[in-house]
Amino acid sequence: MTAQQEPEPQFEAESALQELVSTGLERLTAEGVARRIWERDASLWKTDRAVQQEIRERLGWLTVANTMQERLQEIEGLVEAVRQDGYRYAVLLGMGGSSLCPEVLRLTFGVAPGYLDLFVLDTTDPDTIRAVEERIDLGKTLFIVASKSGETIETLSHFRYFWQRVSELGGEGGAHFIAITDPGTSLEQLAHDHRFRHVFANPPDIGGRYSALSFFGLVPGALIGVDIKQLLTRAQEAMSRCSASQPVADNPGLRLGAVLGALGTHGRDKITFVLSPAIASYGYWVEQLIAESTGKEGRGLLPVEGEALGAPSVYGNDRLFVYLRLEGDDNAALDEGLARLRTAGQPLVRFHLADRYDLGAQFFIWELATAVAGIFLQINAFDQPNVQESKDNTARLLERFRREGKLPELEPVISEGALRVYGRRMGEGKEGLDSYLQAFLDQVRPGDYIALMAYVRRSEVNESALQALRLRLRDRYRVATTLGYGPRFLHSTGQLHKGGPNNGVFIQITGDVKQDVPIPGESYTFGILKEAQALGDLFALSAHERRNIRIAIGGDLAAGLQALAQRLVPVEQQGDGQPSH
Structure with missing residues (x-):
């Protein structure tokens, strides 16, 4: 069957990966997963009766x-x-x-x-x-x-x-x-x-x-x-295509879930989104859905959104590419880039959207697929146990601020110009900024990902500088990269960071606040709250023995980010397509 004749999502991959997905679809059929999901059978995810009750109380999205x-x-x-x-x-x-x-x-x-x-x-x-x-x-x-x-x-x-x-x-x-x-x-x-x-x-x-x-x-x-009625109508059409009466092979939610789950449990766990320009922001939503649903019990799928397409040489064998192609959009560059990746052997899932209201269908299909992927991962796709951890850390820090009038002050391991670096000591010969940063990044291994966690204002200038930094890291180390703004990402990828597999390398970036804002009725300001959240997240990462570093940029943030990019990945290291280990 050709790709054009396949029901959506269309899945293109080498025969070994196709076989994995076929086996996954056979399992879903044999276990009656479609019927059991619509019957709200929580035993699909967990055997504990109390947990099953909690799961049943979280399945209202189906209807x-x-x-x-x-x-x-x-x-x-x-x-x-x-x-x-x-x-x-x-x-x-x-x-x-x-x-x-x-x-x-x-x-x-x-x-x-x-x-x-x-x-x-x-x-x-x-x-x-x-x-x-x-x-x-x-x-x-x-x-x-x-x-x-x-x-x-x-x-x-x-x-x-x-x-x-x-x-x-x-x-x-x-x-x-x-x-x-x-x-x-x-x-x-x-x-x-x-x-x-x-x-x-x-x-x-x-x-x-x-x-x-x-x-x-x-x-x-x-x-x-x-037109929210139209958005709901598209979702209802997707619900019909995903109903228990549909064969698993024709059910887009189960087909996608089988791809995510089967490949994700065999090393292709970096779900890399390629989105037509007009719907590029869809990645914000689906990132949270996948990361917070699957990142727990030491397992998880990493959604990679906003990472511009690169040459085939910068990707490892841990990627699954997902292309949401909007009809009539400016897709030429994406089509060409993905064709090169397919030629190089990277697996690809394709969806074709007739217009923007097809996002209504995509919301439902991805919710169902993520729940199905959770079955393969053997996790509860509907809780978020580690999100509370950072919240509790923040609460303790704010209580300390109420008592003492200040937050704990970290001691930098390196201070140079506008950059202050916080982390564990790297040993002798790593006292200088460049050698320390290089030693930190020497910990990156194939199959890892690098997460930039920016507790700074989201602006075009900052976004441009941070995206340039992530691509330099991606191209140098051939690993997936993510970019999240704090504390926003704490409610999104934060669960995966702490509860998922220990394959993340975390770089927290902070900057100066230009003018603080009070919170009526509180002794602390929004600036203090943000700092407490950043510290609480850092403490949680360290508690889970995640590789992490904090880089504080003083003064001009955009200039500091550009300088940081050069220090982390010097020009002579760019573009070689080889990791540094």
Whole structure:
């Protein structure tokens, strides 16, 4: 059967990998996995009865598209009311599963005429908070306070700040706020106490990363003018193609899950996304879904998003490439690059999207496929045990700040110019910056990945410098690279970092805060909160014996990042396509 005749997803690989997937599909058929998933049979993932009950309480995503079709009037009523009241902006205060789908929709669809422009605030970086506030008119802004648990520290801190700012305008402050949360949370009570304009009670049987097609994704999407009914219809069509009545070979969710699971358990565990330019942000959402769902018990699949295509020589044999190709987009360079990789023997999964609303189908297919991959990995795809670890570290550090008025100060192992480096001692002869950094990177081995964790403002200048740095590292060491902004990634890839296999090499990057922002009712500021989160994450990595380093850049961040790139990978080391070991 040719690739064009195959049902989607189309899978192209050498015969040995094809055989692995065929065996995986046979297993799914023999074990009745499709039927059992739709029957919510939690024994597919775990044998412990208590854990099975927790899993059953997290499978609402299977049918949430149907549920939401029945709730469209509630969403549309809110959208029409705020438009009539003259609102022009919306700011989403949320993290992880509460923020990533809305950001994808905003970047993919833009803002329809007459609808609200959406800003997604999923950071504690003070400079970013100030930048968002400068771009909106507070008197014409709707704030979306979104948290499944209702207790997310970043989201509640954002709320406190903007509640105070709106209150300074006078009038009814609650009219500027809506909440999206589970029924019965403290956020629901807070919203009632502050007389929010509306509270959307989300179905509670859905984990945050599986909530794209619930109120968490749909309400922000509707506010910018996305046709959410059409988005849900595409998801329902995918549900039909993934139903228990469909043969496994024709079921896109199970086919994809078999590819991810079978190859991932045989070394091809770096799921590298190649996305048409107009849907490039889809990688933000699917990264969290895969990393947080699979990265636990020492196992996991690493999603690699935003890493530009390179020559075949810079990739190892641990990659699986996934191409979401949007019809009519500027795909020529991607088509050519992937053709070279296929010729070199790299495996490839292809999806063809007729238009942007096909993302509705992709949300559902990837949720199902990730759950199926969890069966192969023998993990619970619906918990996130190590996310809490960094949160607890942060809480302890903030309590210390309340008592002592300061956070613990780390002692740098190297200070040179604007760069201060923190980490373990590397032994004699490694005292200089260049030799120390080289010794740290000498730990990189084939099959590893390098994670850049940037606790800095997301801006075009910083993004460009960080992307250039990751590609220099990728090309030099021939390993997968990821780039995450803190604390945003703590709700995304953070679970995989600590709970997944110990094959990550972590570089935390921090910069100076230009102007801090207070958190009303707290003794600490957003800058202190961000620093506590960075330290808490670093401590968690060290507790799990992960290879990690912290690099603090003083002064001009962009210039510091460029200097860092040169120090980490000097010009004479670039482009040789060989690891340094």
